[in-house]
Amino acid sequence: MILVENLTRKFGHHTAVNNLSFEIKSGDIVGFLGPNGAGKSTTMKMLTGFLPISSGSISIDGLDVDKNAIKVKHKIGYLPEGAPAYPDMTVYQFLHFIAAARKIPRKERALAIDSVVEKVALASVLNKSIENLSKGFKRRVGIAQALIHDPDILILDEPTDGLDPNQKHQVRKLISALAETKIVIVSTHILEEVTAVCNRVIIIADGEKRFDDTPLALQQRSKYHNAMTIKLSYMADISGLLELPGVADLKHDKDTKRVTIFSEEQQDITAIIQDYVHKQNLPVDLIFPEQGRLDDVFREITRSQVAEGEVS
């Protein structure tokens, strides 16, 4: 369990993380979102004990990060931003060094390396120097070193950055497959990654927490959540739609001949719309429900507060 209370980090006059509090339990896969410079990496660096805390506290399984640094570090697997690794070592040498550093007993090291190499598919480059690897392989080496000691807590700073779609899919699958008893914290810029992998989302901006709930709740924030879009074969009178119970608004796109119907309080209006279309014999080619548009929600969450901040 990770308990963060009133965490603050200042760099000179700049407050990178401001009064951040949250609690993460086993089984949580947390998507850590925020604009660039929001304080994501800074928070992760404090969680892993790399950066000292200005004020507040972090406790991991009841251990204070500052006072029990070594014990806490044993529990955590960490992929720092940019997946740094020693370029002059081969992948095998590097993983062997990490295994030794992680105090994996000598006899089990080969096994631990084998298992992690299989998990992230590194067998083909095992004896290559890290400096000669492609970006995707380097990232996977970084993930491998974070996983090698089977940590209870896995903190990954942008694990899919620079990977191609296949590799991204692989990494997401890997994260989802991690035991349910673990804590995983993933920072990312890619919003669909969060809905694909995480069961919890924390959004921070300007060092402050803006959102902390499930990915579904994030989607529900979108105007488009539970909205319906219909495509008309030719123009027809659809004003009647507005009279339907639960319909809040219509948005007509003349170019694509599509009409998006927004529901009141994001209730499910599928049945009502289908029924109406059927009864009125509207010339509908296509009818489909909308997903919440995360990009919009993300912008709204991270921006609106900035505007407020400027006013106050």
Add this chain to the structure above:
Amino acid sequence: MNETFIIMRREFSSFFATPVAYIFIAIFLVMSGVFTFLIGDFYARGQADLLSFFNFHPWLYLFLVPAISMRTWSEERKSGTIELLMTLPFTTLQIMLGKFFAAWLVLGTCLLLTFPLWISVNYLGDPDNGIILSAYMGSWLMSGAFLALGICMSALTKNQIIAFMLAIVISFLFVLAGSPVVLDTLQHWAPNLVIDTVASLSFLTHFQDISKGVITLNDALFYLIFIVVCLYAGYVIIEQKKAN
């Protein structure tokens, strides 16, 4: 202890993973040969000892040790591996010591590889091998002082070249402090206390007896304390700067 050893092993093998260590050793051996035979007049002195070899060690270390020490922390910080290293279950002190001992071992290897000189001098005459051994030990100890200073400078900056230059300049001050040039200049106006202090901080002064094979407690302590102080200063700097 085990942790320090793990870091030391990684650092040591990383010196040999790239040409750095080989080039360094080659230059070290060539330079020490040049100093001993050409400048030190090894043959002309007609004595079966290695004084002409050891005499030049402070000057040899002045340029060569910073080349070994400059990468210690600068590279870690520049490439970001410092974040990886320091989130592994190591303390900063263990990392510092691991890095220091690895580089010190490289310097020790260099000294060991000068053994043909020792063979030559034994072939040519009948030297006191005890003296030679203690001079070797003393020289290694002094190289540790240069090294600790260089590591401290490397902790200061992400730029290896700056670390290299800083290490040379500051080492130079410590070497020069005991040279006649500095001491003669001071003689005219400075009180004896100042002159003694300056001289006592010099690598040269403390190496004079060592090069003759006499390791006094005073000299050994000077180098040991110098090493500890520099490494501690580096430790403080890294704790402050690691995230910048």
